[in-house]
Amino acid sequence: MTIYFNNGVYQNKEDVGVSIDDRGYYFGDGVYEVIKIYEGQLYTAHEHFTRFLQSAQKIRLDLPYTVDEFMEIAGKLMVDNGIVEGHVYIQATRGVAPRMHNFPGIDSKPSITAYAIDNPRPLSKLKEGVAVKTVDDIRWLRCDIKSLNLLANVLAKQDAYEAGCAEAVFVREGIVTEGSSSNMFGVKDGILYTHPANNLILNGITRRVVLKCCAENSIGVMEEPFTLEQFNDMDEVFLTSTTSEITPIISIDGRTIGNGEPGRITERLQHVFEQTIQHPSHKLN
Known part of the structure; x- marks a missing residue:
């Protein structure tokens, strides 16, 4: 009960x-x-x-x-x-x-x-990766607030679901912001890219864990806006959330990313993230 x-x-x-x-x-x-x-x-x-x-x-x-x-x-x-x-x-x-x-x-x-x-861990998705679909970001301008107003997110997630995808990726005026229930990351030439934590995205806790892991493992990070064209051209792409952890993205709108398998840096970060799970009381700076 x-x-x-x-x-x-x-x-x-x-x-x-x-x-x-x-x-x-x-x-x-x-x-x-x-x-x-x-x-x-x-x-x-x-x-x-x-x-x-x-x-x-x-x-x-x-x-x-x-x-x-x-x-x-x-x-x-x-x-x-x-x-x-x-x-x-x-x-x-x-x-x-x-x-x-x-x-x-x-x-x-x-x-x-x-x-x-x-709620068991999504182990198969963590290992094999998922497909995502891009949608217009029609949300309000205070996405930094984790509010109950999620209708735009629900509609986006349903669009992705009907397309056979695990997540919807919001694009605002050509810029990739985040997912309907996740943060987005791309890797290009060994550098990690993610949208800055401003009013257009929610600063996810798992997002922050990933950035801390990068700082501690000499992985370069650029927190700056990037276009959908740049997103499609990344060597690796992954999403993060509390329940999705670090999930590789293997295709965007049907277009394969890299060789269609989780990338090297993505897998490295997954390994480091696993280590943080062993110390669940650790604090972020």
Whole structure:
């Protein structure tokens, strides 16, 4: 029986109720995070919950817990649900109030819910790679906020799914930004390229782990915008996310990247990433 966290109370899933007047339901007025669990340990949880609070602050939502308290909640859900390999999902909305676009009064409190579920590593995709499809980036200009407003991402992911692809790659005015639920990387002549962490992308936690791994292993990095033409011409391409880790991309819009197999630097970074999993409490600088 799955145990959920619901506004300070731990409940069976069947007992958790959400009001129709919740602003997350009406407006997507909230933020969320996903924290990976490896071998019964939370991975980079401090970084995830720091970003969770930062996202909330950016939408002027005050949350009643600290990073450490959120980590305790996640840890309890992991233990109570017996999760060894999986993830914790948590979201916070602006709360329950009559439907109106402006913020509710001071009596309204945030609604915070969370759960932990099994989710095995995507080992076959990590080894064999995936295909992706490019789509126009029609999202708003605050992609740095991990908000519940994901309709554009959902539509992009569905386009990719219907094309037989694992991910959609957003392209804004000719520039590759990120995936519908991932960050994008390319390798050219031994140098790693990725879009800078500005308002046009979410600064993924796994993205940050990869950049730290590059710095520690003498892999050059260029955080700068690159075009779709440059993306297609990369020697290697991969995507990163909490649940996808470092997944090689072997084709873009049906065009094979390199020799159609995961590249040398991609595999090297996968190996280094594996080592970070063995130390899930390590901190990013």
